[in-house]
Amino acid sequence: MAKDQQHPVLYLAAFLFVSYIIYNRLSLYITRRRIIKQHGCLPNPHQFNKDPILGLDALRINIHHAKNRSILDAQLRRYEQYKSNTFMSRMMTMPMISTIEPENVKTVLSLKFKDYSFGARKQAFAPLLGNGIFNADGERWANSRHLLRPNFAREQVADLVAFERHMQLLLKALKQKNGQVLDLQEYFFRFTIDTATEFLFNHSTASLRMMVEGTDNEKNEDAVFAKAFTVAQADVLTRIRLGFLDKFRQNKEGNDAIKICHEYVEQFVDDAIRWREEKDAEKAAGAEKEEERYVFIHELAKQTNDKKRIRDELTNVLLAGRDTTASLLSNMFFEISSKPEIWKKLREEVATLDGRLPTYEELKNMKYLKWCLNESLRIHPVVPGNSRYAIRDTVLPLGGGPDGKAPLFVPAGTLVGYSTYSMHRRTDYFGADADIYRPERWEHLRPGWEYLPFNGGPRICLGQQYALTEAGYVTVRLVQEFKEVVLKDETGVWVEGLTLTCCSGNGVKVALTPV
Numbered sequence: 085m086a087k088d089q090q091h092p093v094l095y096l097a098a099f100l101f102v103s104y105i106i107y108n109r110l111s112l113y114i115t116r117r118r119i120i121k122q123h124g125c126l127p128n129p130h131q132f133n134k135d136p137i138l139g140l141d142a143l144r145i146n147i148h149h150a151k152n153r154s155i156l157d158a159q160l161r162r163y164e165q166y167k168s169n170t171f172m173s174r175m176m177t178m179p180m181i182s183t184i185e186p187e188n189v190k191t192v193l194s195l196k197f198k199d200y201s202f203g204a205r206k207q208a209f210a211p212l213l214g215n216g217i218f219n220a221d222g223e224r225w226a227n228s229r230h231l232l233r234p235n236f237a238r239e240q241v242a243d244l245v246a247f248e249r250h251m252q253l254l255l256k257a258l259k260q261k262n263g264q265v266l267d268l269q270e271y272f273f274r275f276t277i278d279t280a281t282e283f284l285f286n287h288s289t290a291s292l293r294m295m296v297e298g299t300d301n302e303k304n305e306d307a308v309f310a311k312a313f314t315v316a317q318a319d320v321l322t323r324i325r326l327g328f329l330d331k332f333r334q335n336k337e338g339n340d341a342i343k344i345c346h347e348y349v350e351q352f353v354d355d356a357i358r359w360r361e362e363k364d365a366e367k368a369a370g371a372e373k374e375e376e377r378y379v380f381i382h383e384l385a386k387q388t389n390d391k392k393r394i395r396d397e398l399t400n401v402l403l404a405g406r407d408t409t410a411s412l413l414s415n416m417f418f419e420i421s422s423k424p425e426i427w428k429k430l431r432e433e434v435a436t437l438d439g440r441l442p443t444y445e446e447l448k449n450m451k452y453l454k455w456c457l458n459e460s461l462r463i464h465p466v467v468p469g470n471s472r473y474a475i476r477d478t479v480l481p482l483g484g485g486p487d488g489k490a491p492l493f494v495p496a497g498t499l500v501g502y503s504t505y506s507m508h509r510r511t512d513y514f515g516a517d518a519d520i521y522r523p524e525r526w527e528h529l530r531p532g533w534e535y536l537p538f539n540g541g542p543r544i545c546l547g548q549q550y551a552l553t554e555a556g557y558v559t560v561r562l563v564q565e566f567k568e569v570v571l572k573d574e575t576g577v578w579v580e581g582l583t584l585t586c587c588s589g590n591g592v593k594v595a596l597t598p599v
């Protein structure tokens with residue numbers, strides 16, 4: 085009897101529960117209908133995956149192209165095939181919009197910045213990067229940006245004396261090969277980790293010195309770190325690709341590498357905190373010494389006592405700054421070493437220095453050099469794609485309807501991806517020959533959001549000037565020291581070397597002839 089009496093209560097609870105869900109769904113539906121109507125949004129008819137639940141077919145295609153090193157190229161062809169600058173897909177359970185409309189990219193990164201976060205990328209980055217600038221959203225990110233920004237002022241990024249010190253080692257290492265074929269990319273990666281670590285820690289990994297002196301081995305702590313950082317970075321990528329499946333992975337190699345990186349950076353953080361404490365003591369005793377040379381890590385130690393915080397921010401900036409500049413140089417040298425007329429023009433421009441080292445001003449005034457750098461970042465953007473995750477219902481100005489000219493509704497929980505690589509090859513912006521490297525096109529180009537190598541909006545790259553100064557300086561110095569650089573690549577065709585960033589997949593094999 086008692087048992088029977090429970091039924092109505094249970095039914096009522098179940099009824100209320102279901103009604104509640106229906107009510108919620110309905111009100112969400114109505115709200116969304118209103119947004120869609122208000123903005124005149126139309127659905128986008130181009131769907132990449134045919135498997136509607138997990139999008140496994142799209143995943144399979146992407147894995148195929150990853151193996152074939154044609155992810156970027158396949159993406160470009162997909163936009164061509166749909167004859168649309170926006171299409172839909174699904175990453176496991178997450179709906180995704182892919183777009184190469186500058187107006188959409190501007191909306192995501194700037195106009196409606198607050199509607200988006202990094203989404204799932206955070207979990208993948210967290211073990212290595214903690215809560216640093218590269219991996220933080222909202223208040224926390226604003227705080228990091230505020231902390232780091234002063235360190236990128238012009239005086240700091242224009243330290244050509246530091247670049248020249250490492251340049252001498254680079255030249256020595258290159259000349260040791262006596263004109264034999266070498267892979268320039270490997271040298272550029274060494275150069276940038278050496279300069280970036282010196283810039284950040286006031287301690288260089290000195291990997292070029294080790295190369296010159298033949299002391300590059302397992303016993304060297306700096307060499308161990310450089311290697312561990314590469315492994316840890318590859319591990320981030322694996323975490324991103326596996327998504328939630330990563331939890332089920334045995335990953336001793338990755339975790340060990342992360343530990344090595346952290347411990348390596350921590351010793352410099354300890355030094356910096358000690359330095360700050362000594363300085364404070366001197367100040368208290370009224371015996372303050374005059375201002376020393378600027379050191380990135382010291383500036384952070386002046387602003388916070390939080391050792392993990394300093395470690396994380398430095399690791400973040402190292403990740404942002406290490407491979408990127410080396411990749412720019414590598415991609416560019418792949419192109420110019422197969423085009424002697426470009427080298428000739430660079431030599432003419434650099435000849436105005438009469439063999440002197442360039443000043444910062446002189447470097448900034450080299451027009452053809454800038455065209456070469458801009459053109460490399462256009463055709464081979466070092467960060468070739470990126471995405472943001474919608475944290476609330478929002479709208480993109482373009483991408484709706486068969487021709488993609490109507491606004492497109494973006495429900496909360498959607499990933500909006502944009503391919504800088506494909507956008508930079510749009511023939512309507514860059515001309516019918518958009519897929520070839522031709523620096524001269526910059527004579528007339530004044531691009532807006534369709535050219536975005538360093539990102540735009542509040543999260544624009546902090547290291548842009550540092551990177552362009554470094555890459556420009558290295559190029560000028562190589563032009564001064566070598567009268568010829570000849571590509572010795574088997575196919576002569578650039579292929580993608582895609583990790584978190586994109587360099588040349590087959591390296592940059594060249595022969596150099598000293599002047």
Ligand code: HEM
Pocket residue numbers: 217218229400401404405406408409412466467470537538539542543544545546547548550551
């Ligand atoms: C050619 C070289 C470089 C390119 C193409 C490049 C590109 C980018 C891009 C696309 C972003 C945005 C990433 C995102 O928000 O998802 C970014 C952010 C950033 N970059 Fe660079 N970068 C370069 C060099 C550097 C260097 C040398 C440094 C430091 C020394 C640096 C420091 C940063 C930092 C700190 C951020 C994070 C900014 C923020 O989230 O507020 N970058 N960079």
Ligand SMILES: *[C@@H]1O[C@H](CO)[C@@H](O)[C@H](O)[C@H]1NC(C)=O
Pocket residue numbers: 149152153154157579
């Ligand atoms: C493999 O990649 C090349 C370009 O790198 C591309 O031309 C070719 O179509 C790709 N092959 C397949 C089967 O996707």
Ligand SMILES: *[C@@H]1O[C@H](CO)[C@@H](O)[C@H](O)[C@H]1NC(C)=O
Pocket residue numbers: 286287376377378379
């Ligand atoms: C940076 O390191 C160099 C050499 O390792 C050292 O001589 C110099 O004092 C350091 N600079 C500062 C400001 O600590």
Ligand SMILES: *[C@@H]1O[C@H](CO)[C@@H](O)[C@H](O)[C@H]1NC(C)=O
Pocket residue numbers: 451454455458526527530531535
């Ligand atoms: C290179 O590109 C940037 C960004 O669009 C632009 O502001 C600059 O004028 C370009 N430089 C040259 C020399 O064309």
